[in-house]
Amino acid sequence: MARQPVIDRASNSSWIAGPSRSQDASDAVVVRAEGVGRTFGRRVVLDGLDLEIREGEFLALLGRSGSGKSTLLRAFAGLDDGIEGRAVVPARRAVVFQDARLLPWARVLDNVVLGLRGADAHRRGRAALDEVELLAHERDWPKTLSGGEAQRVALARALAREPALLLLDEPFGALDALTRIRMHALLAGLCARHRPAVLLVTHDVDEAILLADRVAVLTDGRISLDATVEIDEPRRRADRRFAALRSRLLAELGVDEDIEAHRTPITTHQPLH
Amino acid sequence: MSVHVVEANRPELVSIGRADGGSRRARRSRLPSGVERMLGVVLLVGAWQLASNVGLIDVQTLAGPATVVRSGWHLIQDGTLQSAVWVSLQRVLEGVAIGVPIATALALIAGLSRFGEDVVDAPLQMLRFLPIIGLQPLIVLWFGIGNTAKVSLIVFGVIFPVYINTFAAIRAIEPRHFELAHSVGLGRFATIRRIVLPGALPGFLVGLRMAAAVAWLILVFAEQINATNGIGYLMIHAQEFFQTEIIVVGLAVYAVLGLLSDALVRVLERRTLQWRASR
Numbered sequence: 001m002a003r004q005p006v007i008d009r010a011s012n013s014s015w016i017a018g019p020s021r022s023q024d025a026s027d028a029v030v031v032r033a034e035g036v037g038r039t040f041g042r043r044v045v046l047d048g049l050d051l052e053i054r055e056g057e058f059l060a061l062l063g064r065s066g067s068g069k070s071t072l073l074r075a076f077a078g079l080d081d082g083i084e085g086r087a088v089v090p091a092r093r094a095v096v097f098q099d100a101r102l103l104p105w106a107r108v109l110d111n112v113v114l115g116l117r118g119a120d121a122h123r124r125g126r127a128a129l130d131e132v133e134l135l136a137h138e139r140d141w142p143k144t145l146s147g148g149e150a151q152r153v154a155l156a157r158a159l160a161r162e163p164a165l166l167l168l169d170e171p172f173g174a175l176d177a178l179t180r181i182r183m184h185a186l187l188a189g190l191c192a193r194h195r196p197a198v199l200l201v202t203h204d205v206d207e208a209i210l211l212a213d214r215v216a217v218l219t220d221g222r223i224s225l226d227a228t229v230e231i232d233e234p235r236r237r238a239d240r241r242f243a244a245l246r247s248r249l250l251a252e253l254g255v256d257e258d259i260e261a262h263r264t265p266i267t268t269h270q271p272l273h
Numbered sequence: 274m275s276v277h278v279v280e281a282n283r284p285e286l287v288s289i290g291r292a293d294g295g296s297r298r299a300r301r302s303r304l305p306s307g308v309e310r311m312l313g314v315v316l317l318v319g320a321w322q323l324a325s326n327v328g329l330i331d332v333q334t335l336a337g338p339a340t341v342v343r344s345g346w347h348l349i350q351d352g353t354l355q356s357a358v359w360v361s362l363q364r365v366l367e368g369v370a371i372g373v374p375i376a377t378a379l380a381l382i383a384g385l386s387r388f389g390e391d392v393v394d395a396p397l398q399m400l401r402f403l404p405i406i407g408l409q410p411l412i413v414l415w416f417g418i419g420n421t422a423k424v425s426l427i428v429f430g431v432i433f434p435v436y437i438n439t440f441a442a443i444r445a446i447e448p449r450h451f452e453l454a455h456s457v458g459l460g461r462f463a464t465i466r467r468i469v470l471p472g473a474l475p476g477f478l479v480g481l482r483m484a485a486a487v488a489w490l491i492l493v494f495a496e497q498i499n500a501t502n503g504i505g506y507l508m509i510h511a512q513e514f515f516q517t518e519i520i521v522v523g524l525a526v527y528a529v530l531g532l533l534s535d536a537l538v539r540v541l542e543r544r545t546l547q548w549r550a551s552r
Contacts, residue, residue: 077456095456101449105471105548114467115457141548157457 028055030164030197031076036085037221038071045071047221048085053165056195060208063218064253069201072218073169076199090164090197094157098170100150102142109138112157121160128160129153131190148179152186159190166196172207184210205249209242210235217252225252336518344518345525353507358526360503361496364420365488365534368427373484375428376435377477383436384443385469397436405430405487406494418499423492430491434483442476443469475549478542485534493527 031053038046045068053059063069075083077095102111113125129135132152142150151171158166171187172180188211191198202208208215209229217225227248231241250257304312318338324330325337332340348354383393408429416422446468454464496505504523511519 079452079456097449097453099449101453103450103453103468103471105474106467115454115459115463143548161457 029053030055030090031088031199033072033076033087034085036072036075036083036087038068038075038080038083040082044221046075046083049218049222051216051223053197053199055164055197058191058198058200058211058213060200060202060212060215061218062202062205062208062215062249062253065203067218068221069218070169073167073199073201076165077167092161092163093165093167094159094161094163095167095169096151096154096158096171098173100142100145100147100154102145102150102153104142106142107138108134108140108142108145108153111142111153112138112160114157116160124160124162125156128156131159131193132156132186146179147175148183151175151183155187155190159194162194163196166191166198168198168200168202170202171200172204173202180207187211205246205253206237208249209245215245215249217249219252225249333515333517336516336521340518341521341525344516345522348507348519348522354522354526357502357504357507358530361492361505362530364423364495364503365427365492365530367424368488368491369431369484371424372428372431373435373481376432376480376484377439379432380436380439380443380473380477381465381469384440384473385465394440397433401433401437405433405491409495409498413499423495423500426495427488427491430487431484434487435477435480438480438483439473439477442473445476446472475542475546478538478546481541482535482538485538486531489527489531489534 029052031051033049033051036046036049036051037044049072051072061069061072071080073095074080076087076089077093078089079095102108103114106114109122109125109129112129113121116124118124126135126138129138132155134149134152134156137145137149137153142153145153151174154171168187172183175183184207191211198212200208200212209231212229214226214228216223216227219225225248227245229235229245231239231245235242237243247257321330321335322338325332325335325340330337336344345354379393379397382389383397384390405426408426412422412426416425450468450472451464454468459467492503493505496503497509500506500509504526508520508523511517511523
């Protein structure tokens with residue numbers, strides 16, 4: 001696979017072009033970030049962060065809200081001009097945002113092929129729509145789609161680009177629980193078939209363990225935990241290792257998973273509201 | 274949907290929906306709504322005709338409806354009305370055809386860059402408070418009293434509503450759509466074509482509707498000064514001979530033309546903004 005690192009012209013740019021100059025001879029690394037920093041005003045969000053993602057690897061990035069996980073994803077997507085440090089990312093990369101972000105004035109297929117070049121753009125767009133089982137809706141307006149359908153179109157738009165790196169920014173965060181379960185299965189299938197490197201930013205620990213090869217936690221601007229998920233497929237929440245990893249990740253995120261600890265005794269007969 | 278309190282002693286409970294199950298419209302038998310709406314017009318015209326017949330309204334003050342219709346028919350038969358309408362329509366079309374592209378180009382320049390906004394928007398925002406009709410003396414000095422003067426006055430009138438609405442619509446395009454354009458690698462022109470133009474279209478069409486109304490208004494004014502043809506000329510000429518029926522015919526024609534141009538823009542809206550209609 002031709003890996004095409006790109007220059008991201010950041011203000012304090014030392015984002016490098018060309019093959020990585022690192023000692024690591026492994027060509028399988030498609031994302032290499034070294035000392036990535038980002039400050040908003042006086043608030044330091046990313047602080048000398050190092051991260052690698054290998055070809056075909058599915059990395060889930062967890063973090064508390066405001067921890068900078070979306071900031072990192074946007075940096076990799078080339079959507080942030082204020083990034084410091086250095087990073088190499090593939091030129092062929094695609095983003096799925098939390099909102100489906102479809103153009104309301106373009107039909108579904110036109111949304112999928114937005115920015116695609118070449119004579120076979122429509123064929124590729126249709127193939128991608130077929131994979132998310134929405135080919136029948138290619139002539140529809142986005143407004144007529146449900147939330148889950150819109151997000152599947154957004155997935156198709158990303159897939160049609162045949163990305164070497166797929167950036168998913170809490171893509172299922174706005175969906176209802178049932179739709180989310182179906183989307184997990186769909187995404188797992190798509191990734192198994194196309195094998196892009198994936199960076200999934202999420203706050204859902206279960207989602208991370210279910211889908212990812214590797215789970216990382218972002219704390220205080222750096223990766224504070226980086227664990228390979230060693231649970232056999234299909235992964236089940238009942239699995240002992242699932243529960244163990246889950247507890248470890250929640251502890252790293254500073255969350256007390258025990259609901260009972262937060263429950264205050266109700267002494268009166270009044271409803272809570 | 275009607276909402277009413279059912280239990281006076283439990284004011285926090287309300288009933289939603291209709292207990293009788295019937296729609297509100299069905300409760301009272303009504304004439305078809307089109308007939309009902311025409312009723313007022315028919316009554317008004319009838320009263321006008323009656324007042325003319327009994328001599329309550331003098332012909333030299335305002336001719337009765339029958340006289341107006343007869344006079345309109347004569348003007349059509351000898352071709353006077355058609356040629357006058359055609360001359361007036363041409364003036365409006367020329368003014369719109371020149372003014373709208375200029376306004377759209379200015380809105381794009383102002384809408385797409387800070388520099389453009391500073392250079393274009395600030396002066397236009399100041400100029401829009403000029404009463405366009407007040408430009409007439411200057412226009413006469415620049416372009417004389419011919420057709421060019423009338424068309425250019427319409428051009429000035431059309432530019433402002435189209436510019437202001439299109440510029441506002443461009444600025445209202447959500448930043449996340451520009452971000453999307455960036456993330457899928459759209460270039461500057463592709464971004465304008467795929468995001469800016471379709472995103473600004475609803476605002477542009479609002480501006481176009483306002484422009485159509487303004488264009489007719491300015492035409493009426495311009496044609497009543499120094500015109501040698503057109504509907505306005507017809508009316509001014511009639512004024513000299515106290516032919517109030519022809520003046521009323523002219524007014525009616527203006528109204529119909531204004532109505533038609535508004536309907537045309539509405540059709541354009543329906544055709545181009547299909548995506549806004551939800552299921």
